[in-house]
Amino acid sequence: MEQMLxxxxxxxxxxxxxxALLDSAExxxxxxxxxxxxxxxxFDQLGAPDSGTSGDDAYGVxxxxxxxxxxxxxxxxxxxxxxxxxxxxxxxxxxxDGSSAFGVPWAQQCxxxxxxxxxxxARLFTVAQCRIEPEAHLAGESRASVAGDSEPIDxxxxxxxxxxxSRVALSVGxxxxxxxxxxxxxxxxxxxxxxxxKFQSLQHYLAIMAADVAAAARxxxxxxxxxxTERFPLDVAAAKSRVGEATNRVAELAHQVHGAMGxxxxxxxxxxxxxxxxxxxxxxxxxxxxxxxxRHIAAAxxxxxxxxxxxxx
Amino acid sequence: xxxxxxxxxxAHHDEIRREVRAFLKQxxxxxxxxxxxxxxxxxxAFSEQLGNKGWIGMTWPARYGGGEKTFFExxxxxxxxxxxxxxxxxxxxxxxxxxxxxxxxGSQAQRERYLPDITAGKSYFSIGMSEPxxxxxxxxxxxxxxxxxxxxxxxxxxxxxxxxxxNHFMIALxxxxxxxxxxxxxxxxxxxDLRRDNVAVRPILNxxxxxxxxxxxxxxxxxxxxxxxxxxGNGWEQVTSELSYERSGPERFLSAFxxxxxxxxxxxxxxxxxxxxxxxxLAAHFLTLRRMSISVAxxxxxxxxxxxxxxxxxxxxxxFEKELPDIARAALAGGARPAAFEAAYxxxxxxxxxxxxxxxxxxxxxxxxxxxxxxR
Numbered sequence: 001m002e003q004m005l006x007x008x009x010x011x012x013x014x015x016x017x018x019x020a021l022l023d024s025a026e027x028x029x030x031x032x033x034x035x036x037x038x039x040x041x042x043f044d045q046l047g048a049p050d051s052g053t054s055g056d057d058a059y060g061v062x063x064x065x066x067x068x069x070x071x072x073x074x075x076x077x078x079x080x081x082x083x084x085x086x087x088x089x090x091x092x093x094x095x096x097d098g099s100s101a102f103g104v105p106w107a108q109q110c111x112x113x114x115x116x117x118x119x120x121x122a123r124l125f126t127v128a129q130c131r132i133e134p135e136a137h138l139a140g141e142s143r144a145s146v147a148g149d150s151e152p153i154d155x156x157x158x159x160x161x162x163x164x165x166s167r168v169a170l171s172v173g174x175x176x177x178x179x180x181x182x183x184x185x186x187x188x189x190x191x192x193x194x195x196x197x198k199f200q201s202l203q204h205y206l207a208i209m210a211a212d213v214a215a216a217a218r219x220x221x222x223x224x225x226x227x228x229t230e231r232f233p234l235d236v237a238a239a240k241s242r243v244g245e246a247t248n249r250v251a252e253l254a255h256q257v258h259g260a261m262g263x264x265x266x267x268x269x270x271x272x273x274x275x276x277x278x279x280x281x282x283x284x285x286x287x288x289x290x291x292x293x294x295r296h297i298a299a300a301x302x303x304x305x306x307x308x309x310x311x312x313x
Numbered sequence: 314x315x316x317x318x319x320x321x322x323x324a325h326h327d328e329i330r331r332e333v334r335a336f337l338k339q340x341x342x343x344x345x346x347x348x349x350x351x352x353x354x355x356x357x358a359f360s361e362q363l364g365n366k367g368w369i370g371m372t373w374p375a376r377y378g379g380g381e382k383t384f385f386e387x388x389x390x391x392x393x394x395x396x397x398x399x400x401x402x403x404x405x406x407x408x409x410x411x412x413x414x415x416x417x418x419g420s421q422a423q424r425e426r427y428l429p430d431i432t433a434g435k436s437y438f439s440i441g442m443s444e445p446x447x448x449x450x451x452x453x454x455x456x457x458x459x460x461x462x463x464x465x466x467x468x469x470x471x472x473x474x475x476x477x478x479x480n481h482f483m484i485a486l487x488x489x490x491x492x493x494x495x496x497x498x499x500x501x502x503x504x505x506d507l508r509r510d511n512v513a514v515r516p517i518l519n520x521x522x523x524x525x526x527x528x529x530x531x532x533x534x535x536x537x538x539x540x541x542x543x544x545x546g547n548g549w550e551q552v553t554s555e556l557s558y559e560r561s562g563p564e565r566f567l568s569a570f571x572x573x574x575x576x577x578x579x580x581x582x583x584x585x586x587x588x589x590x591x592x593x594x595l596a597a598h599f600l601t602l603r604r605m606s607i608s609v610a611x612x613x614x615x616x617x618x619x620x621x622x623x624x625x626x627x628x629x630x631x632x633f634e635k636e637l638p639d640i641a642r643a644a645l646a647g648g649a650r651p652a653a654f655e656a657a658y659x660x661x662x663x664x665x666x667x668x669x670x671x672x673x674x675x676x677x678x679x680x681x682x683x684x685x686x687x688x689r
Contacts, residue, residue, distance in 0.1 A: 183686055183687070183688070186688065187687070187688065197688040197689075198688075198689075200680075202688075203679065203680065203683035203688050203689065204676070204679045204683070206682075206683060206686055206688060207628065207678075207679035207680075207682035207683050207686070208628075208679070210315065210625065210682055210685075210686055211625045211628045211629045211682065212629075214315055214317060214605065214622075214625050214629075215601050215602070215605065215629055217317065218317045218601055218604050218605045218608065219597065219600070219601040219604070221317075221319050221604075222319075222600070222601070222604050225319055225321075235600070237593065237597070238596065238597035238600045238601065239597075241593060241594055241597035242597045242598065242601050245594075245597075286594070287590045289593065290589070290590040290591075290592075290593030290594045290597065291586060291589040291590045291593055292593065293592070293593030293596050293597065294584065294588070294589035294590055294591065294592035294593030294594070294596065295584070295589045295593075297577060297592050297593070297596055298577055298580060298581070298582055298583070298584045298588075298589060298592055299582050301577065301578075301582065302574045302575070302577040302578035305573070305574060305577055305596075306396045306397075306570075306574070308596075309596065309599050309600060309603065310330070310392065310393075310396070310603075311327060311330070
């Protein structure tokens with residue numbers, strides 16, 4: 001992973017991705033200036049063949065994007081470039097019959113949409129020729145279903161896993177940010193004449209959150225490392241499962257720690273917790289991936305589970 | 314804040330892994346024990362076999378019988394033993410923490426006296442930290458050692474010393490100077506010869522009906538000068554370093570592993586959707602905890618002191634191994650439970666309350682983590 005890329009993404013987002021931008025994006029306005037800046041700097045090309053960058057770079061930058069709740073379809077662009085599709089394009093989960101894609105971010109702002117199915121197929125939809133139906137989204141992010149004619153396109157067999165990993169990487173960034181917000185809040189807020197950080201019950205909450213965030217990050221790193229290996233489908237399953245579990249506890253405790261302040265629209269916390277709740281459902285929820293992993297293990301039988309966990313089989 | 318690098322076990326360690334598996338197949342045939350708990354299964358003959366294979370004190374210098382191997386190689390051996398449910402309790406504490414403590418703080422004579430027998434799998438150690446009035450608040454220990462002629466006279470009681478009734482030695486933390494403003498000062502560590510020194514060792518029956526832990530009573534017990542480990546008064550620093558060895562190993566998340574294996578056997582090759590999800594969810598935890606634990610082993614290998622990272626592994630791992638039997642039980646609800654599952658389940662349930670107590674309670678560990686987060 002190139003630290004320079006990470007640092008530069010962080011600089012751009014610190015300047016350009018603030019609460020005002022998140023509010024306007026959630027009201028439906030596409031953040032054009034920030035989107036252009038990210039493309040001009042080549043962040044959409046990360047991980048693409050001949051880009052001189054790796055999947056590690058791509059997912060590393062998505063983790064940074066998650067820290068800022070970036071409302072630009074960067075993950076979707078990165079996948080499109082891997083598949084050789086250029087321009088303003090988005091990605092959604094494709095129905096089994098290939099007739100539609102759903103959960104598509106910013107469909108109206110894109111020329112084309114790639115639908116990916118959980119069995120590794122991909123098709124290209126032309127937005128101007130499709131019916132677009134907006135979808136409700138927990139985080140108020142732009143999502144729509146796209147239905148109509150489409151053409152098959154070549155995609156690696158793990159294309160669905162790659163999109164799942166994008167949600168995992170975004171989530172880890174958001175989890176890290178939520179933990180930082182909570183730590184800052186308890187060290188500043190005073191009640192009963194001392195900061196909240198001095199109360200043991202709150203210290204324990206933060207310890208539980210830190211443990212989950214650390215586990216989520218480690219599981220995600222493992223899936224990134226196994227990109228393009230045989231292990232990837234199972235490591236991404238483990239990551240989606242583990243990060244989904246972490247999301248549930250960390251978001252709950254973060255709100256408990258922040259009290260009523262964190263329940264207001266004015267506070268930034270909800271931009272992250274609502275996205276965490278939404279992202280855990282996208283490209284396969286925890287149970288979907290747990291079943292994949294579980295069926296693989298059960299099929300191999302009880303004497304093979306330890307070799308699988310320790311050395312991959 | 315906290316950092317887990319992407320350490321992986323080096324691929325060439327697969328060779329030693331194969332060797333351990335072959336050994337277990339041959340010397341520890343199918344009637345494997347029902348659980349993977351490192352504190353149950355005290356088997357001197359088995360420990361001696363491991364010693365002969367060079368699998369105790371693996372990272373120690375050759376002059377003491379050690380293997381001069383890496384922490385990663387030791388990791389491979391210990392996780393294979395635990396996963397198989399091998400009886401490792403006899404030598405476990407000596408290998409994990411007493412030996413490393415003696416290597417770091419012991420005198421040359423002490424290293425020569427104790428380490429070779431440990432690596433041979435013939436000498437076993439117990440922990441002497443807790444007391445009737447000192448549990449989590451370890452610095453409050455009251456067992457005292459007072460200078461006598463050519464040595465020290467010890468009075469007091471140590472508690473929860475696992476296997477003290479069948480092990481050879483105990484390393485006891487005692488007060489050698491009266492309590493001062495600095496409550497961590499004035500503590501020292503001694504090697505106690507459990508078989509020859511004048512101590513009374515009384516087993517305490519645990520809730521599972523096993524005699525594993527003990528009370529060890531000192532009444533004007535004399536030990537010679539050469540039993541003191543390190544410097545007089547330096548006991549707190551030493552005991553804290555000892556704890557960092559013990560918090561992040563595979564024994565902190567594998568204790569219930571045999572229940573998982575038997576669950577997979579019980580559901581067969583075509584599990585229901587819910588059973589498949591349970592198996593997958595638990596696998597995600599095992600994979601992640603193992604990687605975190607290996608990251609910590611890597612940090613120890615390169616001379617780091619990953620106190621918070623180790624505490625996080627223990628916090629997550631102990632809670633997980635404690636929840637596992639109940640999750641497995643729910644996955645089989647409504648049907649008959651096979652005898653092998655039942656044995657693993659019962660054995661593990663009966664040991665499970667200790668998972669979040671031993672080696673520092675969950676609450677103490679959360680305090681350590683909170684300190685690492687800058688909250689204390």
